[in-house]
Structure formats: structure tokens, C-alpha cells
Amino acid sequence: MTLPPPPKPVSVAATVLAALFFSGVYVARTAFPPFRMLNNPRLSELRNEQAQLAPFSDASAQAIAAKLGDLRGRLWTEASFNRWVTDRAPKAWIVQALGAADLKHLHGRRYAFQRPNSTDKDWPEIAAFLGNLEKAPGVSVQSVALAVQPGYAGSRQFSQCLLIAVFYFAGGDGPDATN
Amino acid sequence: MPSLCPVLWWDNTVLARIGGQTTAAKLPADGNDVAGFCGFVRGLKPMPKAIRVFYHSTALEHFVTPCPKGSRRTIQRALCHRAPALGDPSAAWAAHSIRAGGSGTTTLLYVEPKARVARLRAALAEDGVFLDAVFPILVLVEETAPPEDRGKPRIVLLSSDEAAAVYWITPAGDRHAVFFDGTTARERIVQELIDGFSIFKTAPVFTVINAGSSPFDLGQIARENFAQKPSHILSAAELLDAADGLSTREIYNFLPPASLVTFDHLCHVAALGLFFAGALMAGTYLSAIRSARANLTEQKAEERTLEGDIARLSANQASIGSAQAVLTEATVAPPVKLRFLETLNRARPVQISIQSATLGESTWTLSGHIHEGTGLEKGPLQGFLAALQNGEGWTVGADRPAPTAKDPDFTLSGTIP
Numbered sequence: 001m002t003l004p005p006p007p008k009p010v011s012v013a014a015t016v017l018a019a020l021f022f023s024g025v026y027v028a029r030t031a032f033p034p035f036r037m038l039n040n041p042r043l044s045e046l047r048n049e050q051a052q053l054a055p056f057s058d059a060s061a062q063a064i065a066a067k068l069g070d071l072r073g074r075l076w077t078e079a080s081f082n083r084w085v086t087d088r089a090p091k092a093w094i095v096q097a098l099g100a101a102d103l104k105h106l107h108g109r110r111y112a113f114q115r116p117n118s119t120d121k122d123w124p125e126i127a128a129f130l131g132n133l134e135k136a137p138g139v140s141v142q143s144v145a146l147a148v149q150p151g152y153a154g155s156r157q158f159s160q161c162l163l164i165a166v167f168y169f170a171g172g173d174g175p176d177a178t179n
Numbered sequence: 180m181p182s183l184c185p186v187l188w189w190d191n192t193v194l195a196r197i198g199g200q201t202t203a204a205k206l207p208a209d210g211n212d213v214a215g216f217c218g219f220v221r222g223l224k225p226m227p228k229a230i231r232v233f234y235h236s237t238a239l240e241h242f243v244t245p246c247p248k249g250s251r252r253t254i255q256r257a258l259c260h261r262a263p264a265l266g267d268p269s270a271a272w273a274a275h276s277i278r279a280g281g282s283g284t285t286t287l288l289y290v291e292p293k294a295r296v297a298r299l300r301a302a303l304a305e306d307g308v309f310l311d312a313v314f315p316i317l318v319l320v321e322e323t324a325p326p327e328d329r330g331k332p333r334i335v336l337l338s339s340d341e342a343a344a345v346y347w348i349t350p351a352g353d354r355h356a357v358f359f360d361g362t363t364a365r366e367r368i369v370q371e372l373i374d375g376f377s378i379f380k381t382a383p384v385f386t387v388i389n390a391g392s393s394p395f396d397l398g399q400i401a402r403e404n405f406a407q408k409p410s411h412i413l414s415a416a417e418l419l420d421a422a423d424g425l426s427t428r429e430i431y432n433f434l435p436p437a438s439l440v441t442f443d444h445l446c447h448v449a450a451l452g453l454f455f456a457g458a459l460m461a462g463t464y465l466s467a468i469r470s471a472r473a474n475l476t477e478q479k480a481e482e483r484t485l486e487g488d489i490a491r492l493s494a495n496q497a498s499i500g501s502a503q504a505v506l507t508e509a510t511v512a513p514p515v516k517l518r519f520l521e522t523l524n525r526a527r528p529v530q531i532s533i534q535s536a537t538l539g540e541s542t543w544t545l546s547g548h549i550h551e552g553t554g555l556e557k558g559p560l561q562g563f564l565a566a567l568q569n570g571e572g573w574t575v576g577a578d579r580p581a582p583t584a585k586d587p588d589f590t591l592s593g594t595i596p
């Protein structure tokens with residue numbers, strides 16, 4: 001068996017060039033691999049943060065803003081409070097401002113409403129006024145205290161008829177006392 | 180492949196068939212025979228690009244030998260014990276196609292220990308002539324048999340100006356070959372022919388091939404009481420015209436077939452493989468880079484979107500928090516106080532009077548007096564409690580007096596959820 005003739009220079013050159021090309025590509029792939037960030041920590045962090053904030057959606061914000069707007073629409077002003085007292089509180093009632101309520105985000109004023117010298121005949125008036133207070137927007141009736149004089153005869157005479165309510169106001173503090 | 184020019188090289192006699200013409204020459208007996216042969220080829224008109232040589236020389240040993248069928252490698256292994264030169268890379272050898280004869284499978288083996296064919300090929304290559312193959316002359320002689328005579332017993336007398344050969348194939352298929360030269364050649368040829376014909380019971384096909392400038396004188400054979408007449412008489416041109424039927428890959432070629440795969444082929448395959456592998460890698464690499472860049476761009480875009488969402492949601496969180504704080508503070512106590520008092524009035528039996536009632540934001544307290552029915556199991560207090568408990572929006576506490584309480588004064592309390 002005779003050996004085949006040696007390769008032609010052009011064949012060797014082609015092989016060398018192909019080998020160089022292959023090596024170059026291989027080296028480039030090895031040295032500069034495509035950078036694909038599979039686990040992007042920043043992205044994971046942002047996704048987590050977004051998931052945590054998901055409850056605070058625009059719809060939730062709009063819903064609560066609507067509630068807040070509704071509340072603000074029910075807040076009292078000096079004028080509306082005075083008008084309400086004039087219209088709803090009978091003349092026999094004493095209205096006394098007890099000062100600002102202990103609130104951080106709202107302006108609330110506590111008022112005491114007393115009906116002196118009342119008897120059981122005044123109960124419809126008392127009930128009507130209590131009803132007005134409970135129906136009035138932006139008002140929280142904190143306490144109602146009723147007591148009669150001791151004894152059978154005294155039971156028709158109220159020794160105490162005191163209603164305390166908080167009125168939520170828009171803006172600054174209300175007047176110290178309003179009659 | 181260029182058209183092949185058949186050339187007969189028998190000792191110093193050379194004959195070429197080119198362009199339909201036969202050119203003959205005699206190489207110098209004492210010179211460089213390879214150089215002389217190359218000079219003869221260069222002198223051919225037109226000069227051939229490729230030649231096929233039919234060769235015999237006095238340096239060529241030949242003998243009939245049993246031989247297994249198989250490849251060149253198989254035959255070399257089988258015969259190297261009888262002809263050690265077959266293991267010598269510098270030697271050249273060839274063998275006729277294996278025939279099944281009376282003594283088994285045999286061949287006619289040629290061995291040239293100091294081979295000229297390699298030098299001949301190199302020298303011709305320098306002249307730009309491709310040496311296609313080198314065959315023994317008698318292989319070509321076998322090829323000249325007409326197809327209808329291929330299996331028949333045959334005797335061939337082949338002669339040139341300076342040598343001759345007698346070759347036969349017995350009815351059993353065995354080969355026999357003798358080459359002659361020198362001053363007594365003619366007598367020995369005649370004797371060989373007589374001996375040859377004597378072994379055939381029926382007359383074989385007798386062929387005479389004249390490769391010399393003058394035909395062999397068969398009249399002399401006749402004078403020697405040899406009556407056999409040749410059935411075929413061929414010229415050198417007719418002999419060489421049969422050259423195309425031989426295959427270079429058979430074992431009768433002195434030039435072992437070169438590997439089908441050359442270094443050039445290997446280089447080309449390697450270059451193509453490397454190039455395509457490199458191109459494939461480059462393609463996938465560039466694709467991966469593009470994909471990675473697109474992925475990064477996508478991630479950046481998602482980051483920006485998420486940052487925007489987070490900023491918006493954070494703003495929502497702040498506004499919701501502040502609004503919630505306001506709404507939480509603006510809690511309005513349940514409007515049940517009037518309803519509680521009205522229920523109290525309706526539920527109170529006449530035997531009970533209420534002395535005080537205090538309702539806070541989440542609790543209530545009641546005190547009173549039982550005028551009649553104190554201590555009864557189903558007294559007025561029990562009915563009062565049952566009626567008070569029916570109201571919605573408050574509960575009656577567990578510290579109420581026992582149903583059979585004998586103390587006429589009582590205190591009740593509960594919660595306003």
C-alpha cells in the first residue's frame with residue numbers, strides 16, 4: 001500500500017484557516033459568553049415589592065378616596081353647626097362645648113347637651129333630640145345619661161338628662177361654647 | 180481522468196498506442212531504463228497526460244502458485260512465506276486473477292525485488308504524466324481472448340524483437356508461462372509449444388501475438404513437425420487496444436491502489452467540518468447574544484414598569500393610609516341609644532321603675548327598683564329582662580340579678596358592640 005500524496009498547500013492553508021476560524025469562534029464563546037441574567041435579583045426584589053403593594057391598587061385608593069370624600073362632605077362648619085343647633089336644639093336645652101376631642105387627623109369637638117328640670121312629659125322631646133343627634137351626619141353620640149329623683153313621686157322628675165356627642169369639623173377648632 | 184495511452188514495456192522494447200498509431204522504440208540496453216522510458220513517453224506525439232504500462236523484464240520473477248481468493252492484503256499474507264519479497268515495501272508484485280484449476284485456486288505471481296515502478300511513477304510525474312497502472316503483459320494477453328473463448332483451453336505465443344513468451348491455460352484452468360530471450364530462444368520456444376500442445380487432449384485455442392517489428396516465423400515451427408495453426412493472430416496494436424478493459428484496483432496491478440482518501444480529501448473534509456462547525460457555533464453564539472440582549476432589554480423594561488407600578492402603589496399606600504387614619508378617627512358610635520331607651524320603656528312592667536340609665540359608646544348601665552314580685556321565679560324582672568334581650572344592637576350582661584333575687588333594687592349592664 002502506498003501512501004497518498006502529500007496535501008496541496010492550498011488544502012493545508014484552507015484547513016489552517018478553518019481551524020483558526022473555529023478556534024476564534026470557540027475562544028470568543030468561551031471568553032465572552034452571552035450574558036443572560038436568569039435570576040435578576042433587582043427584578044425579584046421589585047416583583048416582591050409590587051406583590052406586597054398589590055392591595056393598594058388604584059381601585060382601593062379610589063374607593064377609600066370616595067369614602068374620605070363622603071366623610072368630608074359630612075363634616076361640620078361653624079355655620080352648619082350653628083344652624084343645626086338653632087334648628088334642632090329646643091330652647092330649653094343647654095349646649096356646652098367641652099373642648100376639642102383627642103384626635104390626630106380630624107378636628108372634633110365634644111358638646112354636652114343638657115335638659116334641666118325635665119319630667120317624663122318631656123320624654124318625647126328628649127327622644128326627638130337624641131334621634132336628631134344620632135341621625136346627624138358627622139356626629140358620634142358618646143353617652144346618654146338619664147336619672148330620676150329618688151322616691152315614687154320623684155320618678156317622674158329627671159334629676160339628670162345629659163347627652164354628650166362629638167361633632168367632626170372641617171378645618172380649625174370650633175367655638176368654646178354655643179347656645 | 181485524461182485518456183490513457185497504453186504502453187508496452189518488455190525488456191528494452193517499448194510500444195505505445197496513441198492517436199490511433201503504434202509507436203515502437205528500443206531503449207538503450209546499458210542506460211538508465213527509467214529515464215529512457217520517460218524519454219520515449221516525452222517523445223510521443225501528442226505527449227500523453229496519462230499512461231498505462233504493460234510490463235515485463237528479466238528482473239521480474241514469475242511463478243504459478245496456489246493462492247487463496249481475497250484482497251491484495253490477503254494474498255500478500257498468504258504468499259509472503261513463499262515469496263518473502265512480498266513483505267518488502269520496495270518490491271513490486273502483481274498476480275493474475277485467481278482461477279480455480281485442477282490443483283485448487285492458483286495464480287501467476289510476479290515479483291520484482293528492486294521495483295522500478297515507483298521510480299517510474301515519480302519520474303513520469305515530473306514530466307507531468309500520470310502513471311495510471313502497471314500490469315503484467317500476460318494479463319493483457321488474457322484480456323485479448325474473445326468472450327466466447329474465455330473459458331476455453333488456450334495457448335498464446337507472444338513475441339517481440341528480442342524476446343518471446345509462451346503462455347497457456349489448461350482445460351483444468353491451470354496457468355503456465357515461460358519467457359524466452361537470448362540466442363537459443365527460438366529453439367526453446369518451439370520445444371515449449373510442442374510440450375504445451377502435447378498436454379491438451381483436444382486442440383486449444385492457439386493465439387499468436389506479434390509485438391515485434393517482424394512477425395514470428397511459424398514456418399519454422401511447421402518444419403519441426405508442428406502442425407497446429409493459430410486461430411488468432413494479433414498485432415501489437417490489437418494487443419494494446421484491449422488495455423481499457425483492465426481495472427487498476429485488481430491484484431494484477433503492480434501499483435497498489437492508492438487509498439481513496441487522500442490527504443487533500445482529509446484536509447478538505449477537516450476544513451469544511453471546522454468551517455461549518457465554526458459557522459454553526461458562530462451562528463448559535465450570535466443568536467444567543469441577540470437573545471440575551473433582548474432578554475436584558477426585556478428585563479430592563481420590566482424593571483422600569485415595576486418601578487413605576489411600585490411608585491404608584493406606594494403613593495396609593497400613603498394616601499390610603501392617611502385616609503384610613505382619618506376614617507378610623509371619624510368613627511361614629513352605633514345609633515342604638517334611642518332605640519335602646521324606647522325598648523326599655525316598652526319592656527318595663529309597671530311593677531318596675533327605672534332610676535337611672537347611662538349609655539356610653541360601648542357599654543350601658545341601668546338601675547331600678549322592683550315594687551312588686553320580688554323573689555318570684557317568674558316575676559316582673561324576668562319578663563323585663565327577656566323583653567330587653569330581644570332588642571338588637573346591644574347585649575345584656577351576665578351580672579344581672581338572679582331570677583329569684585329578693586332585693587328590690589337592681590342594676591343591669593351590657594355592651595353595645
